[in-house]
Each structure stands twice: as C-alpha cells, then as structure tokens.
Amino acid sequence: MAGAGIHPFHQQWPPAAAAPPPPGAPASAVIPPPPPVPGAPGTAAADEVRTIFITGLPVDVKERELHNLLRWLPGFEASQINFKGDQPMGFALFATAHQAVAAKAALQVRDRFSPWRDLVFDAETKSALHTEMAKKNLFVKRGVGTDANAVDQSKRLRTGGDYTHSPYAPPPFHPPPPAVSMWGTAGYITAPPPYNPYAYPVPPVAMTSPSPVPGPTAYAPVQNTKDNPPCNTLFIGNLGETVVEEELRSLFSVQPGFKQMKVLRQDRNTVCFIEFEDVNAATAVHRTLQGAVIPSSGRGGMRIQYPLPFHF
C-alpha cells in the first residue's frame, strides 16, 4: 500500500465535518485552507493512488448499484465497472488517498446484525466484496465536480459523486446508509429497541435457571460493565484458549430463539457471535449466561456483550 503511516482505522467516521461558514461571515476569514484539488499540479502526491479496486461483484451488477453503495463514503468522487470477460471489476475514485484507504476499510466492515459475514453485495449470489487499493487511478474526464452523468453518455458510463463540488461536505452518514439493507438478509434488520439503548443496565450475574443442556459449571463475576446497544446478536468474549466451536454450540444452540453462531479465532483469542430471533431472546441469554464458566474457560467466565455497532 502506498499510504505509509496511514492507519486504515484512523478515519473519523463520520468524518469531522468542517463547520460551514456562518451566513454573514467574511468568507476569507472562515474558509479553511483549500482542500487538495485532486490531480491538480503542485498538490501533494498528485500521482498518489486514491482509487480502490473492487471484486466480488455479481456478474449482473449495475453501475448504479455500485454507485449507490459507494456514494456515502467520505470523499467519493466516481466509480465505474469494467468487465474482464464476465468478471466485473469495480473502481472507485476518492478525493484523497486517505479517503480511499478509509473506504477500503469501510467496505470491509461487518455490521452488528451479521458480524460474521463479509460485506455481501448481493444476498442472492452471496457475493462477498473484496477491496484493495487500485494500481492506478480511475481516469475521470474533466476532473471532479462535473456532472458525470450529463457529460458522459458514452458506453463507458461513469458515475460521479453527488457532492464532489464540495469536498468538505459531509456525506449523509446520519442516518446510516440505507445500503445496510443490502448487506444482510432482511431478517437481520430488526427494529431498534424503543428505549434508550445506552441507558440499558448490564444486569448483575444471574445464578438462576441458565441453559437446559450442558450448562455452565459455574458463574464468575464479569469485569466489563460497559455495553453497547441491545440487538439480536451477542458477542461472547473472554473465552478460554482451548475452546472449540462445538462446546459453544452445545451451550447456545439450545437457547430459545437461537438462530446461528460464528466462532472467530484471532491468534490466541477466540470470540463468538450469536444471532437470535429477536432482541428479547438475545437479552435473555445475555442475562442468564453472563459470566458462565464452561470447561474450557480460562480466567473467569465468558463475557457477554452486544456487539459494537460496527465490528471490524
């Protein structure tokens, strides 16, 4: 990767938007230093690659679909699809290399309703996106800020960003992109709980009626009392090094409302995500199995949390 020193997750998301100048203010006093005009001579690293290369798109993907996926990302300028045989190759240009890196990271995001899945572009074909930095920048006729849809009616339709004329304008990331619904099947999108999620208290360790079958051998106090907004998926942490999927499955699959689970191993650390039918089912298990000690447990029992809104 070219952007040495740029950490992909260093991005602010949503990015800190430069405050728009107050209506009556003298422009020169409030306008920040001009943004790097992409590709302009004299601009830092005009040759820097700020294009990402996207594979894993379904063969029948439309330019508009890709555009609608990407248009929310900070700095998005243009995208296009070229076919190598019948393999679609997506390219997307961003205002800066940093934003391209951030977009790459954003496209690797797993959402909290299906954290075990790669970002799936098309649920039908289960095509999982793969994104890398491109080798060369996307060529955009007439630079940025042009209405690409109007100027380019050629067979090679290029889809430009909606706010490229104002690189500092924040993308409409609040509320989150509706594209989320593309990332999972409809069943993952559950209505938000009606109460203030951050006011939700993590219940104390419960000693009562845990799971039916191979229940935990004991309960241990759980350290981390902070939690994320409730949803129908649980995150299980503080698992022992020797834990295996079957052990977890035997415990969780018998819990009411269980739908599916995914065990992720990262080095010594094993974590698990469990999806339930609804928030209530997840909440019940959150309560009853919090701190549960199972045979493989190491130090303390399992820590049950709701997943982060975005789990990388």
Next chain:
DNA sequence: AGCACA
C-alpha cells in the same frame, strides 16, 4: 487472483 477507462 483477477487492475481498465483515457
């Protein structure tokens, strides 16, 4: 793994 448009 596969990187094109001009």
